[in-house]
Amino acid sequence: MSQEDREVDEALALVSRATEARGPAAQAHAPHAAGPGAEPDRGGGETGGTGPAATSSAPPARTRATPWREARAVAARAGGEGAPRTRRVALAQALGQVLAEPLRALTDLPSFDTSAMDGWAVAGPGPWWSVGQGGQVLAGHAAPGALAEGAAVRIATGARVPPDATAVIRSEHARLDEAQARLYARREVVQGQDIRPRGQECRTGDQLLPAGALVSPAVLGLAAAAGYDELDVVPRPRVEVLVLGDELLDEGLPHDGMVRDALGPLLAPWLRALGAEVLATRHLGDDADALHRAVTASEADLVVTTGGTAAGPVDHVHPILRRAGAELLVDGVAVRPGHPMLLARLGGGAEGRYLVGLPGNPLAAVSGLLTLAEPLLRARAQRPALAPYSSPVRDAVNGHPHDTRLVPVVHRAGGADGNGPEQAVPLHYNGPAMLRGIAAADALAVVPPGGARAGQDLDILELPWTEGRFT
Numbered sequence: 001m002s003q004e005d006r007e008v009d010e011a012l013a014l015v016s017r018a019t020e021a022r023g024p025a026a027q028a029h030a031p032h033a034a035g036p037g038a039e040p041d042r043g044g045g046e047t048g049g050t051g052p053a054a055t056s057s058a059p060p061a062r063t064r065a066t067p068w069r070e071a072r073a074v075a076a077r078a079g080g081e082g083a084p085r086t087r088r089v090a091l092a093q094a095l096g097q098v099l100a101e102p103l104r105a106l107t108d109l110p111s112f113d114t115s116a117m118d119g120w121a122v123a124g125p126g127p128w129w130s131v132g133q134g135g136q137v138l139a140g141h142a143a144p145g146a147l148a149e150g151a152a153v154r155i156a157t158g159a160r161v162p163p164d165a166t167a168v169i170r171s172e173h174a175r176l177d178e179a180q181a182r183l184y185a186r187r188e189v190v191q192g193q194d195i196r197p198r199g200q201e202c203r204t205g206d207q208l209l210p211a212g213a214l215v216s217p218a219v220l221g222l223a224a225a226a227g228y229d230e231l232d233v234v235p236r237p238r239v240e241v242l243v244l245g246d247e248l249l250d251e252g253l254p255h256d257g258m259v260r261d262a263l264g265p266l267l268a269p270w271l272r273a274l275g276a277e278v279l280a281t282r283h284l285g286d287d288a289d290a291l292h293r294a295v296t297a298s299e300a301d302l303v304v305t306t307g308g309t310a311a312g313p314v315d316h317v318h319p320i321l322r323r324a325g326a327e328l329l330v331d332g333v334a335v336r337p338g339h340p341m342l343l344a345r346l347g348g349g350a351e352g353r354y355l356v357g358l359p360g361n362p363l364a365a366v367s368g369l370l371t372l373a374e375p376l377l378r379a380r381a382q383r384p385a386l387a388p389y390s391s392p393v394r395d396a397v398n399g400h401p402h403d404t405r406l407v408p409v410v411h412r413a414g415g416a417d418g419n420g421p422e423q424a425v426p427l428h429y430n431g432p433a434m435l436r437g438i439a440a441a442d443a444l445a446v447v448p449p450g451g452a453r454a455g456q457d458l459d460i461l462e463l464p465w466t467e468g469r470f471t
């Protein structure tokens with residue numbers, strides 16, 4: 001492996017074949033390649049075990065943990081509850097949202113017979129006499145007069161074609177004898193050539209796009225062309241983020257047992273990329289009463305908390321949910337990292353408000369975001385489910401004995417020459433407290449219990465910004 005390759009792998013936190021080939025003893029001396037980042041491959045206890053060594057130290061299987069796929073389905077069902085919602089917004093505000101109604105043409109397109117070229121509008125067979133003594137038909141002007149049989153008039157691209165014109169001749173295909181004011185065609189003229197007839201693209205009332213279509217920049221353009229100033233869209237689900245933990249700093253270097261809040265900066269934009277409107281991100285500290293007040297008073301459709309999901313002395317999420325009379329729909333998921341994640345239905349509001357409790361470990365929080373918040377928000381925003389997608393994994397991946405694992409991967413061309421089919425390359429630094437792997441990743445691979453062989457097809461969860469979102 002060249003130095004350059006090593007640097008790329010290092011930057012991307014890739015599992016290095018060369019490093020692995022040197023064996024575990026060598027890995028212990030290569031901390032950046034396979035040391036602290038390779039938690040799963042050490043079989044390390046807190047990840048819940050990912051190799052044979054971990055099996056013996058893994059906690060006994062918890063019966064209440066919901067299987068990973070089922071947890072996603074429960075979240076999607078919760079998001080789909082309630083009557084369809086619609087909001088009318090100005091065209092520019094609709095970008096990235098979903099059409100609540102089919103987009104129907106408010107006009108014929110084009111709305112008049114249009115010249116497709118700069119040149120001459122002619123009526124009947126040539127040669128033609130040029131009318132108007134330099135007069136011309138330009139785009140954006142009122143209806144021109146009818147063209148008599150045998151007449152020609154200058155016309156611009158986009159201009160209304162005069163009634164009774166039979167064709168448009170491009171200027172480069174015509175010759176004007178100025179002295180005689182006669183126009184000759186340099187090549188055969190076909191009836192209707194270079195005229196876009198009214199209604200060629202659509203008629204008033206035609207359905208241009210179905211309800212549920214994502215409003216892309218192209219959709220904005222089409223809607224404007226078809227006469228829209230506003231669009232009916234599904235309102236973005238409103239989300240409030242509550243970051244819990246007294247140990248969190250908002251700026252500067254970690255010190256004295258304090259750490260930087262990594263989830264506040266990550267969650268709001270990630271949630272927006274999932275189609276949500278983020279009302280606020282608030283840092284609450286480990287204060288049960290403040291958490292209870294914030295959760296019960298929130299106006300959000302979905303409250304997302306971080307931390308406080310486990311059984312520690314200041315883990316307040318479960319107790320305040322009980323106090324608020326919330327119904328736990330998912331309480332722990334059989335997935336690593338992130339197994340303490342939860343989903344609860346909060347009281348109030350006909351359509352139901354929800355709380356997703358993300359574990360505090362940052363990659364565990366990302367796992368919870370994609371397992372519970374993403375399907376809930378997608379269903380709530382009436383966005384179509386993503387087409388399932390799988391990819392062969394380049395290297396064998398250790399599995400948890402009972403739980404699904406979500407492992408950051410980067411897509412790379414396979415084969416010795418780098419021209420082979422695309423593979424998912426598992427990344428190091430995928431421990432629950434680490435973001436280094438996911439920051440270099442373009443997807444998460446879904447590793448079934450027991451692990452995956454090299455070359456095995458794994459389901460892939462794309463990260464939202466690789467889907468080409470606009471917001």
Ligand SMILES: Nc1nc2c(c(=O)[nH]1)N[C@H]1C(S)=C(S)[C@@H](COP(=O)(O)OP(=O)(O)OC[C@H]3O[C@@H](n4cnc5c(N)ncnc54)[C@H](O)[C@@H]3O)O[C@H]1N2
Nearest residue numbers: 245260261262263264307308309310315358359360361364
């Ligand atoms: N006795 C047990 N202890 C733990 C279990 C368990 O099953 N039994 N599960 C472990 C797992 S797995 C996870 S994940 C964590 C979940 O913990 P909490 O959701 O209660 O989160 P905290 O305790 O508040 O924090 C955990 C960890 O993450 C750091 N953290 C929290 N918030 C942030 C943030 N915004 N930015 C950066 N880092 C954050 C926090 O400092 C802790 O280090 O519980 C295990 N324990």
Ligand code: MOO
Nearest residue numbers: 337338339364432
């Ligand atoms: O260690 Mo925990 O699996 O959720 O991050």
